Structure formats: C-alpha cells, structure tokens
C-alpha cells in the first residue's frame with residue numbers, strides 16, 4: 001500500500017508525509033472567529049480536516065489535533081484596521097465579548113458534533129493564552145524583528161523578508177501580495193506591510209490586558225503561533241487553513257514564528273478550497289445571508305448528508321452548494337444505510353468475501369493519494385453495488401472499516417434495524433395494533449400504522465395475519 005501523501009502549499013507538490021515523531025502527527029487547524037454562526041462554507045473546511053485526521057488514523061498514525069478559537073483581535077479587515085469582530089457583535093447584541101464568544105463557540109461545537117467530526121484534543125481560546133503571546137512577542141523583539149511604538153508592537157516585515165524576497169508560502173513579493181488592497185499606513189509603522197503583534201492605546205476596545213509595553217490586546221496572527229507552539233511544539237507537522245489564509249495570515253504566522261525560534265515552523269501547509277454558491281461566489285459572512293446547518297434540517301436533510309456531500313468533493317477543489325447536490329448526497333446516504341440496515345447476522349463473518357479486498361485497497365489508496373475522498377466514496381458505493389449484484393452481503397467488516405472515515409453511523413443503523421426490542425411506547429402501539437387487527441378494526445390499525453411509520457418504523461403485514469415491525473434505516 002502506498003504511504004499517505006498530501007499536497008504541501010510550501011512546495012506546491014504532493015509529498016509523502018514524513019512526521020517528525022511517528023506515529024504521532026501534530027495537526028493545527030486555524031479555527032473560527034466566534035462572532036456569528038459558522039456557515040456551511042466554514043463547516044466544509046473543518047470537515048476536510050476531519051477527513052484528513054481520520055485518514056491518518058486509518059494509516060495507523062496518532063493525530064494530535066489543536067483548533068484555536070479567535071475571541072479577540074480579529075479586526076473587520078484582515079489587516080489591523082477596523083473594529084474587533086467580537087466586540088462589534090457584543091455591542092450589537094448588548095452582551096459581553098465573552099458571552100458572544102462562548103455562545104457562538106458552543107453553536108459551532110454542536111454543529112461539528114452533528115456532523116460526526118471528532119473534537120480536537122485541544123480547543124484553545126485566544127483570551128486564555130495572553131501570557132503565551134506576550135512571551136512570544138518578547139522573543140521576536142529580542143530577535144530584532146519587531147519594534148515598539150505608541151500605537152503598538154509591530155512586526156518588521158521588510159527587515160525579515162527584504163523588499164524583493166518572495167513570501168515562502170504565497171510566492172509573492174510584498175507589492176504583489178498587497179496589490180489591490182488599501183493598506184492603512186499608520187504613521188507609527190515603518191512600512192504599511194508591518195503588522196501588529198500587540199495593539200496599544202485603543203481606549204475604545206473592551207478587552208485589554210497589561211503588557212510590558214502598556215495595556216492593549218493581541219493582533220490576530222500572533223495567537224496561532226503562540227498556541228500551536230504551546231500545544232504542538234515549535235515545529236509542527238501539518239497546519240491547515242483556508243486558501244484565503246495563504247497570503248497574509250499564514251505568511252505572517254511563519255514570519256513571526258521563525259523569527260522567534262530560528263527554525264522551521266511548519267512542515268506541511270495544507271489549504272482547503274471554498275464552498276461556493278451557484279454563481280461561483282464564495283459563501284461568506286460578508287455576503288449577509290449565509291446557509292447554516294440548521295437550514296438543511298428544514299429541507300428534510302440529515303446533517304450527515306452534508307458530511308457526505310463534502311466527502312464527495314476533493315478538499316482542494318471548489319464545491320458548489322446546490323439543492324440537487326445535497327439531495328443526491330442524501331440519496332447516497334440512504335443507499336448505504338439501507339444496505340447496512342439489511343445485513344443479516346449470518347453475513348457478519350470474521351472474513352469478508354474476497355471481492356471486498358479489492359475495494360478496501362481502492363479506498364485506502366484513494367485517501368492516501370492526497371486525500372482523494374471522491375474516489376474513496378466511489379469505492380465504497382461500488383462495493384455495495386457489487387454485493388447487491390452478487391447477492392453476497394459478506395462485506396460488513398470492510399464497510400465498518402470505511403465508516404471509520406465516512407462516519408455515517410452505519411453500525412448504529414444496522415443495530416437499530418436488527419433490534420427486536422422496541423422502546424416501551426412503540427411496543428404499546430404495536431400491541432394496540434395487533435389487538436385492533438384481531439377485532440378487525442382496520443381503521444384503527446391503519447391509524448396506528450401511520451403513527452408507527454411517523455416514528456421511523458417499517459410495518460409489514462404478512463398474509464398469515466402476523467405483522468413485522470422494524471426500525472427503518474435512518
């Protein structure tokens with residue numbers, strides 16, 4: 001079997017993963033700024049990192065995953081200007097910044113749980129890590145790569161990079177990188193490209209902490225460097241984020257981290273593509289109205305249909321959100337669950353039928369080839385189709401193995417479908433219906449059938465008068 005490989009933005013090529021300390025893989029994902037609900041585009045990117053993590057685990061790696069939570073310092077522009085996003089919502093909703101952040105973080109974590117995304121080992125909030133950020137800023141100052149002014153501590157980008165050097169990640173010069181952007185040139189900054197590590201003298205800002213340079217708050221970029229180093233060490237294996245992070249946020253993370261430590265910050269930078277609407281525009285918060293996971297339930301879709309919808313596209317390709325696409329994913333989910341729900345006990349054997357091996361290999365090969373989830377999904381579907389064609393359902397072990405990454409609750413589906421025990425209130429309806437049929441009260445029997453069906457049960461009346469009841473595959 002080929003080893004796991006992934007596209008590294010640093011080298012612009014697919015590379016075989018060589019973790020620093022196998023079997024551990026350290027994985028840092030730039031997390032959400034918690035000032036609004038996370039829309040489906042945001043959720044898509046965390047699902048990609050869940051696929052990545054589970055694919056690594058399938059390869060025997062032990063993944064240590066950290067996601068940060070930005071609850072201070074992310075301004076309404078990705079530069080240092082504008083208003084703090086959390087504080088803007090706090091003012092609008094009449095809440096404290098802490099309340100706003102906790103509320104939207106809980107909502108995000110709930111959505112991830114609905115999508116069967118494994119929680120990271122560490123969720124770290126920026127406001128809990130101010131001392132770590134201050135210590136890192138001191139190191140950057142000691143290395144001569146930052147300077148203190150009245151308005152803040154700034155990173156000296158030109159000193160670090162030189163005027164004509166290209167960025168390690170973006171491969172753009174500073175001029176190219178900022179072309180078309182209106183950079184606010186604070187008179188305190190040596191260059192408009194310099195960015196704030198610590199912001200000073202903003203009396204209107206609600207969240208402020210003491211620092212060696214005066215009261216203030218951290219810049220957005222420094223939090224990721226400080227927290228990833230704290231939990232994962234000074235060099236991490238994989239750092240993920242959206243493609244929009246490449247030119248500024250991640251370039252700045254590299255600059256400040258490598259200035260402080262003197263060595264490589266990240267071995268593999270992995271970036272995900274956007275979820276777009278029908279017109280091809282990125283789903284974003286700035287667009288005003290944006291789709292949420294809760295909107296899908298209103299359409300009668302299972303949250304895991306969205307998981308499967310995302311799995312059906314490659315993480316590096318744009319994915320267009322459409323009703324048809326979501327419904328097709330729901331149909332695919334139903335197809336796999338229907339099969340799982342109908343695997344009889346005698347088909348669950350220690351060794352699956354031979355033909356399953358071929359699909360198992362295809363599934364792993366696809367994931368190991370730069371996380372090619374659509375090809376992996378095709379292998380899973382084809383295996384089920386083949387089992388149906390052959391009338392040979394001895395593929396349960398392989399299907400369960402696939403579900404370690406797919407996470408479609410196939411095991412639960414089968415257990416529920418096979419269960420002959422019903423919850424007490426369901427058993428009561430079944431008994432009442434049996435009584436109604438005995439007394440030939442068919443109207444009442446039909447009403448009870450409708451009630452059972454509404455609760456997710458399949459009702460089959462046999463010719464001999466006996467009825468069978470089964471929990472439907474969800």
Ligand SMILES: [Zn+2]
Pocket residue numbers: 029030031224249
């Ligand atoms: Zn980050």
